[in-house]
Amino acid sequence: MAKLFRAVIMGPPGSGKGTISERIAQRFGLTRLSSGDFIRENIAANTDAGVLAKTYIERGLLVPDHVMTRLLLPRLEEMTRHSWLMDGFPRTLAQAEALNSTCDLDLVISLNIPYETLKERLSDRWIHPASGRVYNMGFNPPHVQGRDDISGEPLIQQDDDKPEALVARLRHYKDVAKPIIDLYKSKGILHTFSGTETDRIWPYINSLLSTKIPSTSQTDTQCIPMP
Ligand SMILES: Nc1nc2c(ncn2[C@@H]2O[C@H](COP(=O)(O)OP(=O)(O)OP(=O)(O)O)[C@@H](O)[C@H]2O)c(=O)[nH]1
Numbered sequence: 001m002a003k004l005f006r007a008v009i010m011g012p013p014g015s016g017k018g019t020i021s022e023r024i025a026q027r028f029g030l031t032r033l034s035s036g037d038f039i040r041e042n043i044a045a046n047t048d049a050g051v052l053a054k055t056y057i058e059r060g061l062l063v064p065d066h067v068m069t070r071l072l073l074p075r076l077e078e079m080t081r082h083s084w085l086m087d088g089f090p091r092t093l094a095q096a097e098a099l100n101s102t103c104d105l106d107l108v109i110s111l112n113i114p115y116e117t118l119k120e121r122l123s124d125r126w127i128h129p130a131s132g133r134v135y136n137m138g139f140n141p142p143h144v145q146g147r148d149d150i151s152g153e154p155l156i157q158q159d160d161d162k163p164e165a166l167v168a169r170l171r172h173y174k175d176v177a178k179p180i181i182d183l184y185k186s187k188g189i190l191h192t193f194s195g196t197e198t199d200r201i202w203p204y205i206n207s208l209l210s211t212k213i214p215s216t217s218q219t220d221t222q223c224i225p226m227p
């Protein structure tokens, strides 16, 4: 029986997690999971955890660990028959430990991108808020300027992509990511990719995953329910 594959992608804001996750999902047929999308779904559906999460996001804060794990771990437990790639979780050491006790991760991709590159990209980033689709006016512009390719709805620029907010976001990322990265390094599953262009990093990620991902996904039970 082929083994399932579970991976996490980490990196500072603007490092290309979303862009690369999309390519991995398409190329290798993994289910793409995003903590941000999952929170937005819960907010839209008015679940208890979604209502609570919204009060933090509105203040520009991270959602507390216990709310995040309550939202996400049951979802992962439903995914016992799927190979997946997670973007946006874990974001703290406590989340990484909770994930550890639920799932055996096969691989962690960490993106290491220079600050100047991040600043440039984010000041050029436009998103479609309802779907989370991202565009970059130079790198991957929408077909029609200012409009989402699929829905045709208007694109917006997020406040926290502005340079002032970005410095604080990047500093915060460094502080909280370090212990998580150390944890995955010590488990021998961390793979770090450095560079300024997604198109140049992608071939390395592609060839690494080609050696690691089983050709078919079959039933397995790598995730165990939390006690
Ligand atoms: N110029 C350029 N832009 C890129 C490249 N790779 C990604 N982008 C763009 O940079 C922006 C950030 O990429 P994302 O994939 O959203 O990055 P992320 O790590 O998911 O960002 P967060 O959601 O903030 O954590 C988007 O507008 C992308 O289209 C690249 O190699 N060159």
Ligand SMILES: Nc1ncnc2c1ncn2[C@@H]1O[C@H](COP(=O)(O)OP(=O)(O)O)[C@@H](O)[C@H]1O
Pocket (backbone or CB within 6 Å): 013, 035, 036, 037, 039, 056, 057, 060, 061, 062, 063, 064, 068, 088, 089, 090, 091, 092, 095, 160
């Ligand atoms: N793992 C997480 N832990 C805590 N809060 C999270 C997590 N993932 C997402 N969030 C919250 O949801 C918001 C939106 O997430 P996301 O779509 O990943 O966007 P961003 O790249 O702006 O952080 C975050 O700004 C944060 O408040």
